[in-house]
Amino acid sequence: MTFAAKLFFAVLPPEASTVAGGIDFAFWLITIICGISFVLVEGALIYFVIKYRRKKGEADKITPYLTHSTKLEIIWTVIPTLIMFVIFYYGMITYLELKTPPSGAETLKVTGRMWAWDIEYPICERDAESGIQECYKNIGSTNPVPGKGIPARNPIVVQLGKAYLLEMTSLDVIHSFYVPAFRIKQDVVPGLKTRQWFQAIQAGTFHMFCTEYCGLNHSGMISAIKVLPEAEYKAWEETTRAKLREKIAQQKADLASGKPPSPEMMAKLGEAVYTSKCASCHKLDGTRLVGPPLNGILGKERELSDGSKLVADEAYLLESIVNPKAKVVKGYPAAMVVQVSGDEVPQVIEYLKTLK
Ligand code: HEC
Ligand SMILES: [Cu+2]
Missing domain, CATH: 2.60.40.420 (Cupredoxins -  blue copper proteins)
Incomplete structure (x- = not known):
């Protein structure tokens, strides 16, 4: 391929899956057909505008009264129909491939x-x-x-x-x-x-x-x-x-020992919960993201959207996580949506307690 052709085709991302080639083929087929049609139609338009313009000093001419040309109408019906079928064919086979997973996937x-x-x-x-x-x-x-x-x-x-x-x-x-x-x-x-x-x-x-x-x-x-x-x-x-x-093995050991996990262990598990489930909305460096920062939250005075105030204790943290809409922090949207299991809630609270 020449450099110009490479540049032209590089507008699309790499073809990294089995269906990509077929989709790109259909895309370029339609693009090129449309491009050629555009040039033909616009070219004829410009050509006729120039050719049949009224020149200076020329008298008015009356446009011939043409009503019908069977030959022309057959040509401009049959050719586009055939082109449509070609486009439909390549669109259809690629779509079927895209929507039919192979067995054993x-x-x-x-x-x-x-x-x-x-x-x-x-x-x-x-x-x-x-x-x-x-x-x-x-x-x-x-x-x-x-x-x-x-x-x-x-x-x-x-x-x-x-x-x-x-x-x-x-x-x-x-x-x-x-x-x-x-x-x-x-x-x-x-x-x-x-x-x-x-x-x-x-x-x-x-x-x-x-x-x-x-x-x-x-x-x-x-x-x-x-x-x-x-x-x-x-x-x-x-x-x-x-x-x-x-x-x-860890779970088995915990079960066997029968003793509850230490706060350190809980906080460690809680950090993983935070990273996977909370970090997309809460930062820990004192700055806001979607929700308020969560570092040093315990014991902090909070102002809620209804103007009431409270001090964040463990019960408030628990409620904020399992029922976020119950108390909404002032200045933030009631946009918290999260799914946490019964195990994860005490873990993440334990983790939040460790953050200054
Ligand atoms: C989809 C975004 C989103 C996710 C995910 C999310 N939160 Fe929130 N959270 C918010 C928003 C927005 C607020 C502020 C409005 C409110 O109080 O409901 C908030 C408020 C809070 C508050 C009260 C904060 C304060 O300043 O008083 C706590 C505590 C909290 N979230 C904990 C968590 C924990 C823990 C997780 C992960 C298990 C989590 N959130 C996941 C958006 C989110
Ligand atoms: Cu999305």
């Missing part, structure tokens, strides 16, 4: 929420003796700092050449899962399961966007998909499995 459960993605993998470890099972979850894949692009926190790791089926839903509003390099885009809707599949054909890290405006920090809901060649992916999977086994 690995299923990832994707949950969109304000303003991050949670991905559940079928990578599980089970302890036969105790029956404890842990599966790998990528919770809170996002870039919480708007406008910074990649590197995102927690990129989603997949294997080169392997087919993945995404089963997607949303916790709150409509989001949309979009990976330009894969040419896939699918709405993620609360109360509904939508599906999309892909198979990466190029290793690398690719942008992943939420492409449906979903509120205050929508622009921060930007993450990445990391495509690893088989050997590297297997190594990543092994490390991931080792961590799951460690987690199971």
Whole structure:
């Protein structure tokens, strides 16, 4: 390809999935047909305007009264119809490919929420003796700092050449899962399961966007998909499995000892909860993001939206997390949406207590 042609085609992101080539082909086919039609129609228009203009000093001429030309009408009906069929054909075969996951694709459960993605993998470890099972979850894949692009926190790791089926839903509003390099885009809707599949054909890290405006920090809901060649992916999977086994061993030890976890341990677990579930809205350096900063919150005087005042104690923290709309901090929107388990709440509170 010449340099100019390369530059021309470089307006699109890399073709990193199996469907990308077909979609780009349909795109360029339509673009080029439209381009040629534009030049022909506008060219004829300009040509006729010049050719049949009234020249200086010329008398008025009467336009001939033409009503019908069967030959012309057949030509300008049949040719565009044939072109339409060509466009339809390439659009259709690509769309079918895009919407038909191959059998044996690995299923990832994707949950969109304000303003991050949670991905559940079928990578599980089970302890036969105790029956404890842990599966790998990528919770809170996002870039919480708007406008910074990649590197995102927690990129989603997949294997080169392997087919993945995404089963997607949303916790709150409509989001949309979009990976330009894969040419896939699918709405993620609360109360509904939508599906999309892909198979990466190029290793690398690719942008992943939420492409449906979903509120205050929508622009921060930007993450990445990391495509690893088989050997590297297997190594990543092994490390991931080792961590799951460690987690199971820890749970077994805790169960066996029967004693409650120490505050230090709780705070450590709470930090992970904060990072995956709260960091997209709360900073810890005293500055506001979507919500107020959470460092040094315990014992601080708070003013609420109804003008009342209180001192933040543990009960207030608990209520703020499990029932955020009950008391809304003055100067902030009632925009807190979060899903935390019964275990996670005391952990994250313990963590917040350690922050000055
Ligand atoms: C979608 C954004 C969002 C997420 C995610 C979020 N919060 Fe909030 N949070 C807010 C907003 C906005 C407020 C202020 C309005 C209000 O009080 O409800 C707030 C208020 C709070 C308050 C009261 C703060 C104060 O200054 O009195 C606490 C405590 C809190 N959040 C804890 C958490 C914890 C812990 C998590 C994670 C488990 C979390 N939030 C996740 C948006 C969020
Ligand atoms: Cu979104």
